Amino acid sequence: MLQALIFDVDGTLADTERDGHRVAFNRAFREAGLDWEWGVDLYGELLAITGGQERMRYYMDSYPCPKPQATDFSGYFREIHRNKNRHFAALMAEGGIGLRPGVQRLIAEARQAGIRLAIATTTTRSNVLALLDKTLGSVSQDWFELIATADEVPDKKPSPDVYNYVLEKMKLDAADCIAFEDSVNGLRAARAANLMTLITDNGYTEGSDFSGAALILDQLGEPGESYTVKGGSRAGVAKSGPGHVNIELLRHLLSA
Ligand code: XBP
């Protein structure tokens, strides 16, 4: 029986990567006097590596680029990452990035139906709070019984750790929950924690191999703004559904 919805953040709640994190990284590089500029396509490649500090380290090691003048790379990237998250918070506060279609509605419907809510992300906690504050208001932090981030769970997706942490802390059975993801790394993490997973893809993740997902949609949809069904083992449930993801459809999905 459906008990809880567990949401990924970046790419799922909002399209934060291209115009949020990427831009914030570039500002932090400039600030540090580091001659790196991550373009839109390059950043798409780098998203294969989860975690901002891991991503910078991977770029330095794998791409032809100027090497930072540092002896302690961990400390160096930690500092840039702190600054990048400060720029990210400023970008969120400007309000240019909103929630994806259907997210706010589905969260409200879940609360009304007594379905428990959680967040499971590999991003830093301050980034989640910056997004929630601007989009749903600071009160929304309390709507999520648990906000699990890289601050609590350092082993990032595709590791299932963050999902297992949510299930353990909330004393939930994976069979009673649905995970919402946008990426292959997120899907792998959720599936390794035995969670049914609903994918809403985006510009960076469309065309990925989402094998194992119950449903692959372009968006959650709204009444009057239908999702497109792209696949998934239970695609039929969405095809015969109302065109937007609601609690009834999710219950159906879990019992199908
Ligand atoms: C996405 C990530 C993060 C963000 C940047 O997390 O992999 O690394 O790109 O955030 P998710 P940080 O999809 O699980 O929300 O710089 O804080 O890592």
Ligand code: MG
């Ligand atoms: Mg994501």
